[in-house]
Amino acid sequence: MxxxxxxxxxxxxxxxxxxxxxxxxxxxxxxxxxxxxxxxxxxxxxxxxxxxxxxxxxxxxxxxxxxxxxxxxxxxxxxxxxxxxxxxxxxxxxxxxxxxxxxxxxxxxxxxxxxxxxxxxxxxxxxxxxxxxxxxxxxxxxxxxxMRPQDESEPVRLGQDEVCHISVSLCINPNLLDTNTLPQEPVTLKNVKTFLQCTGALVYLWDPSDAMQQVRSLYHPVGGTVPANLVEVIAMATVGSYCDGTLEENASSDQFLQQFVSILSFPLSIGTLPRMRLFACLAICRLTSNIESARVLLLCALNIGREAFASPSFKAETPKVKLRHWWKVFQSVVFLESWLANNTHQNCRVNHEDLNLYEAPLSQSHNVTEICQEQIFQLGRLSTYASLFTMRNMEESSAMEGKHYLNVLTQWRESLPPLMQLSHICLDDPTVSDFQTKHMLLQFHILFLSLVIEPYRKCMRVLGKVRMGNIPIGTADLEALTSVEDYCVVSARQSARVASLVQFDNLVHAHSWTLLYACYVGCIILLHSAMQMLLQGNRDAVGLELAHASSHLGILSVCSYKNEVARRMYGRLQVIFNDAKDLLALPTNIDYMQVTTWDETIASPNEMVMKVAVECQEALTEPTLS
Structure with a gap:
């Protein structure tokens, strides 16, 4: 204990x-x-x-x-x-x-x-x-x-300590929470389904059929069946309501989060591997509120999986079906750690051995859901390799190697089944009749497009410095950087299209870790592209870039009412967006004009463009959610 x-x-x-x-x-x-x-x-x-x-x-x-x-x-x-x-x-x-x-x-x-x-x-x-x-x-x-203290591994102990700190920080009084009383079954069932269609579809933590069976056995136990663990059902419902639920469900999401933390803070008779995914669920809920807390929980979950799959006896004694299940859960934790490290520009605790501790057989299923999960699983591995690549210093020459990763992502995207193609999702497509399937696909493409952009934000900053004359560069490296920039800008525009679809279908979630991340990254890429066009004197395409960026800003604006992190994101990007609009409206034949919003009393349009461009470059490489 x-x-x-x-x-x-x-x-x-x-x-x-x-x-x-x-x-x-x-x-x-x-x-x-x-x-x-x-x-x-x-x-x-x-x-x-x-x-x-x-x-x-x-x-x-x-x-x-x-x-x-x-x-x-x-x-x-x-x-x-x-x-x-x-x-x-x-x-x-x-x-x-x-x-x-x-x-x-x-x-x-x-x-x-x-x-x-x-x-x-x-x-x-x-x-x-x-x-x-x-x-x-x-x-x-x-x-x-x-559990007795001597039976607990170090990752479990550290994870439980962090859970207790979270309980205190959220001012949760365990004496006022009745953890033995179940929430209403329709509410729990709805939130678990939402989890399986959003976060649970992007990161594999539970098998969908097993998850629904746990909910049924919890509310309708049958003799001879294994009773469900309350904390696992509450964990799925918490992520489904807190991260994937609509803005109107904010009150119930807070209640689920408090109950989840309260139950998890007490000693539980569950195994070590289930704690790995419970820590991952709580880390997902902390991604948009406390980065350091999420990193502690992810590191604990990561070490739990490492200890298990590094053990020959575990791999020899565990049935292959369960072994493959826990391997996919562990790889989801690996992906979350690499995603968060990229997102916050911090050191990634993942290594190459984490991807090769076990070689899982390829799935031969023809089920559409399992095919989608397999494709998302491969995307997670690709993004992990990308995070390992970006751990090195990305200078000008690294863009040559980065083009190979972009080509691999392009090939993976072209191999997707027709149902998962972005072109399959549009406002007037009669084939997309399942609202929940559309919801999952939108979240999936938001995640994919942001993963395409993320490793190369530093490359774009290097290119911006080259255009401002701050650093020299060779012709081959310049072409490679320009190619990477074009790819990222196109991906950001596609991300803006998906963001507009999310707004149209009222699928905005205040604590959606994929949505906030993708909107910030896509918006700053488009604003940076607009400022680079102004530096080059190409004013005609700037308005189009700002129009795409406004889709991302709209989502951040809606989320800012319920999320402090989104409020900080929106505030900074809105200032840059307004400055870019003002610069675009300036007459081209005026050299100097009175300006009161900048430090200098008198500034030329070129100086103002340069200053806003520098602000964009700083925002490119600063932590997104911290």
């Missing part, structure tokens, strides 16, 4: 204001607080409500912790927490660390408080659980549904 940090627990029970008072009197950790009495709290002049909270906190601690027994089989309670009247046999050494200002008149004999029972809440032998009288080896796994 993960024992919560003492200070974190005080915050959970709303005892943060009493922390300094407790610490100054020697009650600064679990060992000391377990021996507190009613007299101690009276001497510290704690309020009655705070005293009852401390009693409840100690009671919950004693009931939730699995007992640790010594080699002779005696209880952890009887060896570490003696009764106060037994202090002659074993002195309470932890009382010696009390602060000098504590009342010295409080003797050991007076610590048999009035309101806490005989001595302390967890120390009394008569309140011991029967579990305490058995050794570790004698206990069965079903004795208590929690």
């Amino acid at each position: 993960i024992v919560l940090d003492y200070k974190v627990t005080l915050l959970r029970y709303r005892l943060g204001l009493s922390e300094r008072n407790l610490s100054s009197n020697g009650f600064s950790d679990w060992e000391s607080i377990l021996g507190i009495t009613e007299d101690d709290m009276s001497q510290m002049q704690l309020r009655l409500g705070d005293r009852r909270k401390i009693q409840r906190m100690i009671r919950d601690y004693g009931s939730s912790c699995p007992p640790k027994c010594n080699e002779t089989g005696s209880s952890w309670y009887t060896t570490k927490h003696k009764r106060p009247h037994d202090h002659q046999q074993q002195p309470r050494s932890h009382r010696s660390v009390r602060h000098p200002t504590a009342d010295a008149s409080l003797s050991e004999g007076s610590r048999q408080g009035r309101g806490l029972g005989e001595p302390t809440i967890v120390a009394t032998e008569r309140h011991r659980s029967p579990i305490c009288d058995t050794t570790v080896g004698q206990r069965s796994p079903a004795t208590y549904q929690i």
Whole structure:
């Protein structure tokens, strides 16, 4: 089990204001607080409500912790927490660390408080659980549904610590959440379906049929079937409502997120591999709010998968069907880590061995859904290779190698089945009758187009510096950079078309990690292209680029009402967009004019174009979501 940090627990029970008072009197950790009495709290002049909270906190601690027994089989309670009247046999050494200002008149004999029972809440032998009288080896796994600390791997422990920090940061009070009460079945079912059609279709975390079976078995258990794990169903519903749900479902999405974090923060009787995808689900929810938290969770999930597939016994003893399932889950975690590293310009923790720890057989299924999943799986591997490529310094010569990656992506895109082609999705296409299929395909193309652009934002910045005369470059490298720029600009225009379809069908999600990312990247690429055209004196095509960029800005504007990250994105891009429109409206035959929005009082149009172009280049290589 993960024992919560003492200070974190005080915050959970709303005892943060009493922390300094407790610490100054020697009650600064679990060992000391377990021996507190009613007299101690009276001497510290704690309020009655705070005293009852401390009693409840100690009671919950004693009931939730699995007992640790010594080699002779005696209880952890009887060896570490003696009764106060037994202090002659074993002195309470932890009382010696009390602060000098504590009342010295409080003797050991007076610590048999009035309101806490005989001595302390967890120390009394008569309140011991029967579990305490058995050794570790004698206990069965079903004795208590929690994992012992020595059974947890380091990634699981770190992941659970991060979950507890998230619970505190979200101000989640576990005492106010009834984690045993299920949400209404129609709401859960709708959110799980939304997850499977959006995020669950882009990253493989659950098999769709197994996911729906878990929901059915949770609400309609049948004799002989394995009951579903509540936390896994809540995890899918949380991502479906928080990241893939509509703006009108924001209230229910917050409730699902709080319940998911609250359940996951407590010890659960689940295996290590299921925790890998649970951490991945929570990381997806944190992608648009706290990048560092998401990176911690993804690293924990990544290390869990590495440990499993690096084990020969795991690959030898696990059935091939399950092995292939967990391999696809692990590869989805690898993709999320590489995607986030590219997106935030941080170090990617993925290596080449992560892609080759296991060689999964190719699927021979002719099912349309499985074919789409296989294509998305291959796209994830390509994007991971791209992130490994961009870990090196991308200078001018790297564009030559980058063209090979673009060619591979083009070949992959041309090999897609007709149903997954972008040309298949249009406003008047009668063949796209399934709204949910259209939803999934739009999300898929948004992700693909942003992956095409992302590795080469730095290349475009290098090209911008060349055009402004800041750095020299060879002819071959210039042609390669220009080719990469053309490809990225075309992809950004196609992304704008998909963004307009998303707006038309009311599929905008405030916390959609693919949507926010693609809109920011596509918009800044188009704005950068517009400024490069102004630098070259080509004003005719600038209006078209700004029109495409407005589609991305429209989505960010809608999401900014519910998402702080989207608000920051929209604010910066809107300023650059307005400046570009103002520059396009300037007469071409005027050399100088009065300007009040720039630092200089008097500036020429060329100087203003140069300044906005520099702002675009800075936005090209800054972290997108941080």
